[in-house]
Amino acid sequence: MDKIMPIVLFLCAALSIATTIGIVFTLIGETYHFFEKIPFIDFITGGKWSPLIEPKSFGIWPLICGTLLITVIACLVAVPIGLASAIYLSEYAPKKIRNIVKPILEVLAGVPTIVYGYFALSFITPIIRGLFADAGVFNALAAGIVVGIMIIPMVCSLSEDAMTAVPRSLRDGAYALGATRFEVALKIVVPAAFSGIVASAVLAFSRAIGETMIVTVAAGSTPKLTANPLESIQTMTAYIVQVSLGDTPHGSVEYGTIFAVGMTLFVITFLLNILAQYVARRFREEY
Secondary structure, three states: OOOHHHHHHHHHHHHHHHHHHHHHHHHHHHHHHHHHHOOHHHHHHOOOEEOOOOOOEEOOHHHHHHHHHHHHHHHHHHHHHHHHHHHHHHHHOOHHHHHHHHHHHHHHHHOOHHHHHHHHHHHHHHHHHHHOOOOOOOOHHHHHHHHHHHHHHHHHHHHHHHHHOOOHHHHHHHHHOOOOHHHHHHHHHHHHOHHHHHHHHHHHHHHHHOOOHHHHHHOOOOOOOOOOOOOOOOOHHHHHHHHOOOOOOOOOHHHHHHHHHHHHHHHHHHHHHHHHHHHHHHOOOOO
C-alpha cells in the first residue's frame, strides 16, 4: 500500500490538471475558429450583441455589462450581510448558537439555483414592481438581489473562518486596554483577518459572475448596454444557455459565439482568482 497509494493520489491530482488543460484547449480551439470569421476588434469593442438576428452584431460589451451589473448588485447585498453575520458568529454568538446558526446559514448554499431563480421571479420581482412602476417583469435588480442571497454563505463562512483564526491574545490585549467588544471586532479582528475577508469577497464576486440559472430565469434575455437595474438584461452565462438549447447548427458562427463568450467568462474569472490569491498573500497576517 505504501507504494500503490502515492501513485493513486498522483493520478487523482493529474486527472484534475488534465481536465483543466482539456477545458482550456477546447475553449481556445473553438474560439480561434470563431475569430477566423469574426474580427476580434469588432468582438471586443462593439456595443451591440445580436448574433442570432439580422443585422448581426458581435460586440460583447452588452453581455459583459449585464454580467457586471448583476454581480455588483449581488456583492452589494452579500458582502455587508455576510461580513456582519461573520462578525456576529465570531465575536458575539455563544458557542451553542454558533453551532446552530452557521449550519443553517450554509444551507442556503445547498438550495438549487433554479429554485432561487423562480423565487426571484415570483417573490422579489413583484415587490420591486410595486416599488418602481417602470420595472419590468424581468429585471437585473431582482436577479442581483437573489444572487447576493445565494452567495451570502460563502462570504460569511470564509470571513468567519478568517476571524476565528485571529489569536485570542490580540483580543485579550485590546480588552485589557479598555476596548469594547465592538471596537475589538472592528479595529482588531477585522484588520487582522483582512486578507481572508477580501479573498472571500473576490471569490464571491467570481461565483456571482458565473451564476447561470437565476439570471436566465429572472433577468431576461435582452442584451443591452445599460446601467439601469430595472431593465431586462442578459448575462454571458444566460446567453450560453440560450444558444445551447439545440437550435443552432454545429460549426456555424452562431455556434462559435458560445465558445467566444465562454472564453471571455473564463478569462475574467481566472483573473479574479489570481487577484484573490494575490490579495490573500499580500495582506496575510502571520502570528
